[in-house]
Amino acid sequence: MIEPVNVALGLAALSAVLSVIATYLAVSDRDLLRALIFSALQSTAYAIIFLVLMAPDIVLVYVPVAVGIYPAVVLALIKRVGRFEGGEGGE
Amino acid sequence: MASRYLIAASIALVVVSLSFAVAYGALGTAVPLENIRSLARAYVTLAYAPWNRTLTAMSPEAVTSIVWDFRGVDTFFETTVLFGAIIGTVTLFRGIKPSARIGEGLSIIARSAAAVTAPMILAVAAAIALHGHLTPGGGFQGGATAAVVALVILVTFSLGYLVSGLSKERALMLRSAGLLGIAAVALIPLILGGVVFQNQAKELSQFSYPAYIGGALTSGSLLFYNLFESLAVAAGLTLTIMLLLSPHEVVEEAVRGEEHERV
Numbered sequence: 001m002i003e004p005v006n007v008a009l010g011l012a013a014l015s016a017v018l019s020v021i022a023t024y025l026a027v028s029d030r031d032l033l034r035a036l037i038f039s040a041l042q043s044t045a046y047a048i049i050f051l052v053l054m055a056p057d058i059v060l061v062y063v064p065v066a067v068g069i070y071p072a073v074v075l076a077l078i079k080r081v082g083r084f085e086g087g088e089g090g091e
Numbered sequence: 092m093a094s095r096y097l098i099a100a101s102i103a104l105v106v107v108s109l110s111f112a113v114a115y116g117a118l119g120t121a122v123p124l125e126n127i128r129s130l131a132r133a134y135v136t137l138a139y140a141p142w143n144r145t146l147t148a149m150s151p152e153a154v155t156s157i158v159w160d161f162r163g164v165d166t167f168f169e170t171t172v173l174f175g176a177i178i179g180t181v182t183l184f185r186g187i188k189p190s191a192r193i194g195e196g197l198s199i200i201a202r203s204a205a206a207v208t209a210p211m212i213l214a215v216a217a218a219i220a221l222h223g224h225l226t227p228g229g230g231f232q233g234g235a236t237a238a239v240v241a242l243v244i245l246v247t248f249s250l251g252y253l254v255s256g257l258s259k260e261r262a263l264m265l266r267s268a269g270l271l272g273i274a275a276v277a278l279i280p281l282i283l284g285g286v287v288f289q290n291q292a293k294e295l296s297q298f299s300y301p302a303y304i305g306g307a308l309t310s311g312s313l314l315f316y317n318l319f320e321s322l323a324v325a326a327g328l329t330l331t332i333m334l335l336l337s338p339h340e341v342v343e344e345a346v347r348g349e350e351h352e353r354v
Binding site: 020023024027028056057059060061063064065068069072073075076079080 | 095098099102103106154155219227228229231232235236238239242246328331332335336339
């Protein structure tokens with residue numbers, strides 16, 4: 001029988017692994033729009049970790065800021081500087 | 092291609108070394124000071140303690156009672172930092188007048204979905220902010236959630252639709268009203284014979300915000316702080332989004348106009 005606390009911690013560990021993969025994809029992707037989506041995915045994984053670690057106050061501020069406002073601001077930036085990193089394909 | 096492997100290797104190295112260090116007690120397995128936990132214990136036990144009215148914040152939410160009562164001045168200056176950043180943005184974009192011309196927006200499906208969900212997000216935001224002294228959440232959380240509504244409206248209905256309902260000046264006014272409200276709640280105790288940021292009556296100064304209003308627990312000043320903070324944060328973030336997502340041409344024109352005037 002698996003203890004409930006281990007299920008919760010396993011969920012956090014899974015989210016942590018997911019966040020590392022998403023971070024790698026966000027950093028390495030040359031398409032900035034896709035990088036932004038990976039970044040939001042990483043934020044979602046962090047939100048789950050915060051929830052498991054019993055920090056609901058942080059979750060409530062992290063979700064709107066990291067999934068709503070931050071992508072919007074970065075999106076405005078991408079619109080200005082072009083979608084692709086490194087010259088070709090960009091404006 | 093080599094740089095991709097380098098990035099992957101460096102991320103992996105940071106993760107492995109950090110988790111190794113934490114697992115083997117880099118953050119300290121023993122707390123260094125003798126009685127450091129007693130402070131945290133005092134905060135948690137005194138957050139809601141009707142039997143000890145001179146020391147309690149009268150709020151079952153320990154985080155909010157620390158944020159706005161025990162460590163209120165900290166939060167005041169954190170708010171100052173946030174609004175310093177917002178004022179900086181508004182100053183940079185000062186020449187911009189977001190036009191109230193209503194654009195096409197997205198498809199009818201997206202607009203209908205947004206019209207249904209926007210009031211629901213707003214209701215959740217209000218619940219987070221106004222129950223901040225009872226359940227997890229508070230002014231900043233509620234305000235940030237409310238700003239998402241403005242974002243959803245901006246994306247699905249167009250910037251002009253948002254501006255025709257909430258102009259730049261009105262957003263600035265709402266933000267200022269929120270900040271003035273916070274200042275007023277902090278200073279009212281001083282005027283009425285208490286100390287700055289006082290919530291409940293203390294041994295040496297008897298001023299007290301009402302802990303109950305009409306039988307409902309309102310935790311004195313905490314409800315008002317959360318209310319005004321959510322107003323200020325929602326208006327401030329909406330203003331920032333509105334300015335940052337203005338069309339490129341409008342921004343260019345505003346910046347160029349300034350330079351011409353100076354020459």
